[in-house]
Amino acid sequence: MHEFKPEWIEKLANPNPEERAFAAMEIYRAGRRRADLAVHTWWENTDFAPLCGHNPAVTVGLAVQPLTFAKIREANGWPPLAEVPPEQDASEFELHFPGGIMLDVLTTRDAAGSGAIARFLAKLGEGVQQVEFRCSDVDRAAAILLEKFAVQPVYAVKRPGADGTKVNFFLVPAPDQTKILIELYEPPVPKAKQT
Numbered sequence: 001m002h003e004f005k006p007e008w009i010e011k012l013a014n015p016n017p018e019e020r021a022f023a024a025m026e027i028y029r030a031g032r033r034r035a036d037l038a039v040h041t042w043w044e045n046t047d048f049a050p051l052c053g054h055n056p057a058v059t060v061g062l063a064v065q066p067l068t069f070a071k072i073r074e075a076n077g078w079p080p081l082a083e084v085p086p087e088q089d090a091s092e093f094e095l096h097f098p099g100g101i102m103l104d105v106l107t108t109r110d111a112a113g114s115g116a117i118a119r120f121l122a123k124l125g126e127g128v129q130q131v132e133f134r135c136s137d138v139d140r141a142a143a144i145l146l147e148k149f150a151v152q153p154v155y156a157v158k159r160p161g162a163d164g165t166k167v168n169f170f171l172v173p174a175p176d177q178t179k180i181l182i183e184l185y186e187p188p189v190p191k192a193k194q195t
Contacts, residue, residue, distance in 0.1 A: 031060035035131035063129035069107035082162035089115025100137030
């Protein structure tokens with residue numbers, strides 16, 4: 001198992017871009033490996049696999065404390081903040097690195113709050129909070145996961161996510177006897193151009 005090392009989070013704020021890229025790669029690999037081991041049978045289902053593709057776009061969601069969030073954002077050139085629905089009590093931005101490595105860096109807007117990120121940080125500290133898979137039809141995927149794998153979605157139907165996405169979440173048993181949060185998300189529908 002690819003063990004997660006907390007120092008990788010610190011290195012995401014390193015002034016050296018090579019150190020940041022190395023840390024991102026290690027965080028991504030650790031999160032992706034846990035997720036792949038937990039959901040590998042999903043891709044064998046002929047109804048589910050086409051919804052995400054046999055080589056899906058994957059983003060690893062990293063929850064960090066607000067101060068760490070600010071340091072990482074500054075070191076990476078102040079990437080834009082995502083537009084997150086207020087009820088989710090989260091701030092986030094994306095980091096992209098060579099080799100298709102994508103991270104969502106997340107923090108709570110209220111450290112004493114009851115949002116998912118605040119609860120995760122209070123219980124487990126900084127680390128991989130979720131792994132996100134792009135999906136063409138989240139509700140259809142959720143129905144297949146419930147019917148074929150007895151995996152219950154967190155929400156009855158997809159709901160608004162960051163930057164106009166539609167999302168649902170699934171808490172899935174991982175091989176290490178813990179659980180991993182999987183997010184399926186539909187990209188936003190492009191707006192029609194005005195003529």
